[in-house]
Amino acid sequence: MSSVIMEPRKNLVCLGAGFMSGLVAAEVARDSHNYSVVAITKGPWWDYVSDFSTTKYDEWGVGLGRKYDSPLPVQSTTIRNSPTQFALPVRRYTMPIQYHALGHGVGGAAQHYGGTMGRQGPWGYKQQSLSDAAYPGKLAQIQPNNDLQDWPLDYAGYEPYYHKWELVYGLCGTNNGSPTDTSSDMNYPWMDPSYGSKYPMPPHPLTPVATQFRDACLATSPPQGAKFTSYHPFPHVSSLASQPYTNVPYGVPVNPCVYDGYCGGNCNYACETGAKANAAYRTIPAAMATGNFKLVTNAYIFRLVWDATSHTVTEAHYYDAQGNVHIQQGDVFFNGMWGYNMIRIMLLSGVGVPYQYNSGLGTGTGSVGRGLTNGYAPYTGTAASGTLNIGANSYSAGNASGGSVDIYDLMDDNFDHTNLNFIGGAQIGMGGYAGGGPGNITLAGNVSPSNTGVGGTFKAKQKDKYLPTTTNVGATPFAPDIPTYDHYVDLDPHYTDIYGDPLSRLTYDWTANMYNGATYLATIVAQILTKMGASNVKVGATPAQVHNDWWGHHLRGGCRIGKDPTSSVFNSWNQHWLSGAPGPNIGSNYFAAGEITNTAGDTVPSGTHVAGPQSWRAAEGIRQYLQTPGLLTP
């Protein structure tokens, strides 16, 4: 018999138990005030030995069945390219149409991600004001309906939080290519040398292709209009532990990567040694060790209770696996749910002011759901490519994000954009491990009878897939996705989850800035490929009319932090503004952080890395709020 259960009140209630919630839970549970904390997640606790070590090599179950991912029959989303279309639901996880690979359970999507990281540079935080100052009128020219905003803090404001967050999750790398590593460097994510080492662990070993790319960058002249005198290649930043590690300040021991190859690729395998940095093996143990923390698994949060008088969230309601309703009261609520789920629960619960797009005006009002962008490259886009005469072994070895070299020189405002039709640029990297992840089932990995024929041709293609004698190199150098008024998240009027509540609806398509940037930058990348000794170097142009069919899992924006309560949901402490709410702006007890709270960005590979410092700042804000409730001041 199902029933309604009232849970003991907690000081802090974390919605979700992933990257952001884990950090906030640990920081607050470790506070000297002995705050009580609970984290509620809809999936299970994953033990990387018993759950992954023998069952993760199941390509079919992991790659197509997505057996470790959020079950779509319980809850999905609907998607469309424009407000005039009828959105359709995502019914299964497959490439290339749908590639969500949403996380499930403690650790969230980071249980199976590639671990690719990289800080966002100073330009990314002031994209709107710096672009307007340097190139007046350009933004409106490129994207007339742009809804771009600056972040509430600049890079220097987030830099200390980056450093702390990287020590907790254990990142590998050397630097971010900054020539000076000082605050005078506006176009690279500099790293304050007063913190000692840069990233705590050394990078993963480089591949021959990566070293060739690095050498070619150093030997290639910068493009016309560049503000740098030579390229600054550096090893790719990764959150897959390259060494045995103990994190700081929690003292949680971490196993290193064993380079078994079943890591990335289209399957995105979970890690059987816990080397993929995620909350379950970095922050939740620290929270647990305090004795102040409770973890609730297999619990589906379906509503928050908003008290319009006190402007606070008072309860979270969730179903357990047996269908019982649990009511969790708390002093402060932190929402660390992934992406659109964060927006959906707010819309379902009346927290904040929903974004309303006005197609007649081409603008909109409200903030919850506003400013959706995508942090991923267009699946089909303008690209530079070539072939290197370097063989490889694609049998499983290596990992998803190590071994490569990046440059940040072609992004942000590192070159003059006066006569260009885009702002920003692209992060370029090459040389990841060839065997980092078996493809999404051999037959779907571009080697199938349908495109090779059968018999000897098929066998030759199979052999060439695993022991190639040449290596394809290239990049799709898209520029930043600019938030626009007609890209947003709202509730779908037709489709519901298993419990009968509306699904979220995503309205999104590629933006002109991305394509324009790729068209220009691909020719510059082609020069580097030529310097690498690549043959058959070419630039393949894709018409801008191609629509988005890649609903990536790196959705950014949609629930933004900002300076203006009418157009952003959270302030610089990631505290809910109460934008548009009646009465004075007193500050709510509701906080949130995640990629979806990123205001805007450059093209660094990881929105998660950019969101991380927000979670640390939110934790600081929550501790302040628990002492003195009210609007936190910058």
Place this chain on the structure above:
Amino acid sequence: MPVLKIPRKAQRIVAPFVESRVPGPEEFVVLSEPLLNATLKLARLLKGCKSKWALSGDAGELVSGVSIPADHLSILTTAEGCEEISYRLVENVVQPPRIVERKLDREAKIGKEPYPVQMKSHEARFRIEGQRLHVYGGLQIRIGDWEWGDPLEYEPEYVYVGSEKLPVVPLRLKTELYIGLGWMDRVKKINEAMVRRHHGPGFGG
């Protein structure tokens, strides 16, 4: 859109879920913050130390992934290393180096018989960031009335504690030592860590 009505009734829905056992707090062994700070300080103070040294004891195992609580730091080094470390940590000395022979609290168990265990080393004691640090140089062990063993020899492995690269006594040496002493509970602990680190059987498995 107006707020959707909150259903307070339980739902008769059969949703797929993965069964899950959430580990208890006692299953998460972490290096305490005071010991962590002392470890970081120690790594900085001994940077450039010419003698071979490595973090040992429970703390050494803990940072190598063994689920064993630690209440102080230990270093295993040579007799000369004990002198050099004492020189480098001169401001932290509690007990200067001297040859110390002592009986361990725990006995060895060979077959079914218990035997007293003695250890002899150049020993010095320090206090780093308020935490105890014991340094053992040229450590030798004797079980019962057998002859003294040779000074323990090892090639250190390395772990990162935060940004600090730190030498640790290899778990293989610790395993051999524990097997010799019959401390199979400690062998089991290390074996469990090896299984978790290498996703397969540990030593001897």
